[in-house]
Amino acid sequence: MPHDGHAYQTRVRYAEIDRMGVAYHSRYIEWYEAARTDMLRDRGFPYKALEERGIFLPVIELNNRFLKPVFYDELVTVYTSVEKITRLKLHLTYRVFGEANDQLRAEGYTIHCFINDRGEPFRVDPRVVQFISGEAEMP
């Protein structure tokens, strides 16, 4: 694989394009959510399992740069990487490629904090950090 990070594929729906025939900009943000969820599942740690343990990961900052458009019906690949993770925060980066996989279409990031089920920030168990970063596998 020529690209780093976890690969997630999605095909651009008609619902996702606008009058210019290209994917509407806020839809990339939904793809990033699907991409990071897929990455966590791949590491044996579905986001659903996190929530069931009372660990939530709301987005506290997001950024995206649109370099080239993505068209209707294109199969796009989102590569997700853990840029940085601590017991308090998670910083992920995303790169979007089109069907030929050769042109960077967009790149972005999301920053998340760990909160508990009362909505308070807290320090997660160091093992959660290891699982998400891919340094350890779920037992």
Added chain:
Amino acid sequence: MPHDGHAYQTRVRYAEIDRMGVAYHSRYIEWYEAARTDMLRDRGFPYKALEERGIFLPVIELNNRFLKPVFYDELVTVYTSVEKITRLKLHLTYRVFGEANDQLRAEGYTIHCFINDRGEPFRVDPRVVQFISGEAEMP
């Protein structure tokens, strides 16, 4: 007002149109949700207050017929009417008009059942029926 029912207005967003420059069909369904919520608030009974009393109104059936398209940036009006209500179910109808208010663009309906916070269907208090149908006002 030439039309029956509760009037709710919304302007068509760029996010809501597709390549044909017209509102994407699933977006009408979101407008209907905003329209019925607005109607309930108008009758002194916000949906939020219903949920706080443990009364939920999930959609069990929906239908929509698209007669003429709605364009980007148009100010559309959705007229919501209570077609029928019992202690078990609520049946609402919607008609969508464009800016000039003279052409019916779409018409649809949603059917809801009353469920409690354990997800079980139940018979609501007769006063809830009266409030929603507009026969009584909230004390």
Added chain:
Amino acid sequence: MPHDGHAYQTRVRYAEIDRMGVAYHSRYIEWYEAARTDMLRDRGFPYKALEERGIFLPVIELNNRFLKPVFYDELVTVYTSVEKITRLKLHLTYRVFGEANDQLRAEGYTIHCFINDRGEPFRVDPRVVQFISGEAEMP
């Protein structure tokens, strides 16, 4: 395969669920669009290719009945069937199953008309009818 029709799979995104933790009702309508697009591609006739030949298939009616909820992160399968097709109209039905594939969660339909690039209804070439119905394969 125990079910008739073209199978399309999608995993329920966090973006697609509501406060009750289940897929929001208008999202099914987006899945149906992705499902029928996938069916057309499978039959050698991508919707994109239709549009390039000046054939558009707007939705003129849609219906959905919600039988059981679909939850966050579930892998759902939508089975799409051609209920009826003429040179003027296309009627599709959809059935949604959950991960275990044993419980019908929802069923719906969409009716489409054929319009040309000036937005006028017209009779399509009989071969288009054959391709979409699966009676003939693209040469």
Added chain:
Amino acid sequence: MPHDGHAYQTRVRYAEIDRMGVAYHSRYIEWYEAARTDMLRDRGFPYKALEERGIFLPVIELNNRFLKPVFYDELVTVYTSVEKITRLKLHLTYRVFGEANDQLRAEGYTIHCFINDRGEPFRVDPRVVQFISGEAEMP
């Protein structure tokens, strides 16, 4: 008005919230689009009129910081300001306040470039710059 910038109001729809009962993060991006469109209309220059003159304003970068959540049914106000505008680019900032108007919930920006109907970047007429910046009124 205690806040700078053009004020746009929207009520948080059920379709827009997630399992945590708060507005899903990509929905802010849709509100910003509605907010800037409303600002342009207010300055006598609807985005639709721009497009009809062959001037498009795609987003080339977006950013958002989420400070406090926005809840279901809240009436939020988005304040839009022109941070910088040249004949090539437009930089807008947004601040989101809740119903009591006293707490900053989120702040973000979008950067747009001017492109023509062939998708090429170009320098717009200086008067367009003046209209959008609010320095001149449409004749």
